[in-house]
Amino acid sequence: xxxxxxxxxxxxxxxxxxxxxxxxxxxxxxxxxxxxxxxxxxxxxxxxxxxxxxxxxxxxxxxxxxxxxxxxxxxxxxxxxxxxxxxxxxxxxxxxxxxxxxxxxxxxxxxxxxxxxxxxxxxxxxxxxxxxxxxxxxxxxxxxxxxxxxxxxxxxxxxxxxxxxxxxxxxxxxxxxxxxxxxxxxxxxxxxxxxxxxxxxxxxxxxxxxxxxxxxxxxxxxxxxxxxxxxxxxxxxxxxxxxxxxxxxxxxxxxxxxxxxxxxxxxxxxxxxxxxxxxxxxxxxxxxxxxxxxxxxxxxxxxxxxxxxxxxxxxxxxxxxxxxxxxxxxxxxxxxxxxxxxxxxxxxxxxxxxxxxxxxxxxxxxxxxxxxxxxxxxxxxxxxxxxxxxxxxxxxxxxxxxxxxxxxxxxxxxxxxxxxxxxxxxxxxxxxxxxxxxxxxxxxxxxxxxxxxxxxxxxxxxxxxxxxxxxxxxxxxxxxxxxxxxx
RNA sequence: GGCCCGUUGGUCAAGAGGUUAAGACGACGCCCUUUCACGGCGUAAUCAUGGGUUCAAUUCCCGUACGGGUCACCA
Numbered sequence: 001x002x003x004x005x006x007x008x009x010x011x012x013x014x015x016x017x018x019x020x021x022x023x024x025x026x027x028x029x030x031x032x033x034x035x036x037x038x039x040x041x042x043x044x045x046x047x048x049x050x051x052x053x054x055x056x057x058x059x060x061x062x063x064x065x066x067x068x069x070x071x072x073x074x075x076x077x078x079x080x081x082x083x084x085x086x087x088x089x090x091x092x093x094x095x096x097x098x099x100x101x102x103x104x105x106x107x108x109x110x111x112x113x114x115x116x117x118x119x120x121x122x123x124x125x126x127x128x129x130x131x132x133x134x135x136x137x138x139x140x141x142x143x144x145x146x147x148x149x150x151x152x153x154x155x156x157x158x159x160x161x162x163x164x165x166x167x168x169x170x171x172x173x174x175x176x177x178x179x180x181x182x183x184x185x186x187x188x189x190x191x192x193x194x195x196x197x198x199x200x201x202x203x204x205x206x207x208x209x210x211x212x213x214x215x216x217x218x219x220x221x222x223x224x225x226x227x228x229x230x231x232x233x234x235x236x237x238x239x240x241x242x243x244x245x246x247x248x249x250x251x252x253x254x255x256x257x258x259x260x261x262x263x264x265x266x267x268x269x270x271x272x273x274x275x276x277x278x279x280x281x282x283x284x285x286x287x288x289x290x291x292x293x294x295x296x297x298x299x300x301x302x303x304x305x306x307x308x309x310x311x312x313x314x315x316x317x318x319x320x321x322x323x324x325x326x327x328x329x330x331x332x333x334x335x336x337x338x339x340x341x342x343x344x345x346x347x348x349x350x351x352x353x354x355x356x357x358x359x360x361x362x363x364x365x366x367x368x369x370x371x372x373x374x375x376x377x378x379x380x381x382x383x384x385x386x387x388x389x390x391x392x393x394x395x396x397x398x399x400x401x402x403x404x405x406x407x408x409x410x411x412x413x414x415x416x417x418x419x420x421x422x423x424x425x426x427x428x429x430x431x432x433x434x435x436x437x438x439x440x441x442x443x444x445x446x447x448x449x450x451x452x453x454x455x456x457x458x459x460x461x462x463x464x465x466x467x468x469x470x471x472x473x474x475x476x477x478x479x480x481x482x483x484x485x486x487x
Numbered sequence: 488g489g490c491c492c493g494u495u496g497g498u499c500a501a502g503a504g505g506u507u508a509a510g511a512c513g514a515c516g517c518c519c520u521u522u523c524a525c526g527g528c529g530u531a532a533u534c535a536u537g538g539g540u541u542c543a544a545u546u547c548c549c550g551u552a553c554g555g556g557u558c559a560c561c562a
């Protein structure tokens with residue numbers, strides 16, 4: 001593979017959403033450019049007027065930026081081969097199509113849509129693949145000139161050789177050869193003078209000097225026709241890398257109806273962006289070594305085309321969560337705090353808490369940021385709870401032993417100075433008492449946890465909770481527990 | 488249906504003509520433990536299938552099955 005002067009491009013259609021498979025394509029495209037010191041180009045393919053969506057281009061910019069996939073040339077920042085919005089390039093294509101007509105690689109076709117529908121209908125009835133029947137392929141020049149002069153609407157079609165074969169090369173799949181007879185004389189220029197996607201793509205990629213094309217597998221079938229176009233123009237064919245789809249299960253692609261096919265969905269679900277990128281990179285690509293957690297820069301280092309997979313990968317939300325968790329655990333306390341705080345504040349508004357202890361106990365328990373609000377919902381207000389919470393089989397605690405424990409805890413808490421209310425001090429005071437009483441840790445600590453939280457499961461145990469809530473609130477909740485257990 | 492592509496545990500996957508067929512997630516078990524977790528240790532589980540080629544095939548070749556893609560004046 002030639003890796004000199006690499007120029008790659010990501011060419012999405014502005015649909016308003018960034019599909020995760022699409023983002024992965026962008027990621028690989030970006031990585032290849034960075035890896036070989038090349039340029040990563042963003043081109044917006046907005047020629048489908050029917051699908052135009054307001055603000056959709058911004059979604060693309062926004063997603064790429066959030067992911068750190070900065071482009072070197074693009075609609076917003078310009079560059080030497082603009083414009084980078086396909087709809088602004090529409091004037092270019094007609095002359096290229098006409099050039100192919102002159103060189104004998106394309107021809108005018110005056111068939112109406114109605115005729116084509118009829119032809120296709122008949123073909124289908126006969127059980128053959130619907131293709132253009134090449135009705136206008138050999139029209140005499142005079143006839144063509146006459147129809148043109150009369151202003152009869154036309155399209156320009158590619159003149160695919162009738163026999164022989166076409167071979168194209170894909171970095172992953174190797175050489176793929178198909179009989180030309182199986183290739184359709186596809187339309188290059190539509191009746192409205194606009195290019196078809198297939199044609200615009202080839203011309204744009206060439207004009208923009210694209211050397212490496214990473215795209216979804218659905219284009220594998222049209223690659224031979226692309227090759228024929230490059231050859232007809234005498235242009236160099238770029239390196240192709242076709243990547244397999246991301247699947248929901250063995251037989252279905254990940255699609256919008258799954259509700260988790262878009263980048264934005266995952267951010268909303270509490271995933272950390274670098275983890276999203278990390279996971280999708282791993283879906284369809286395997287690194288050489290054992291390492292699994294990669295920053296974007298590390299991916300650029302480690303990436304190798306040979307690690308790409310030729311078969312579809314099933315998206316596994318469980319594994320993705322695991323990767324996310326790894327990322328969260330890897331964050332520094334400050335980084336985690338900053339990211340977690342908005343989620344904490346959804347259910348915990350109190351300012352009178354030891355946020356640092358809370359954050360510290362939360363971090364190893366947070367798989368997704370969206371796990372957080374539920375975990376801290378006991379802090380602002382202690383809800384009603386049942387004395388069942390005071391039963392623990394393993395530590396043999398019961399409401400009766402708990403009542404004793406809480407009374408003892410209350411004394412211990414009272415004995416700690418207001419200014420000395422830290423996790424360490426609470427811990428040593430409590431454990432001194434435990435030792436003095438000759439009881440198990442849990443005998444004392446489980447009831448405290450229950451009384452302070454009113455919950456079965458909490459971030460941290462009795463000591464941490466007491467530290468988080470502060471002396472006054474802790475004592476108040478212990479008192480409530482004693483009251484509850486005394487009845 | 489034609490053409491193209493693919494198929495290693497439940498999932499992502501490494502691997503190579505001769506291996507005990509990695510690793511991760513998940514599952515299960517044990518340990519740790521003041522809950523839930525984290526962490527540690529361990530167990531189960533894979534080469535779609537039939538023929539070749541070869542001393543030897545999961546790895547190379549052919550067929551079959553299964554799956555995907557594609558067959559628009561959409562991109």
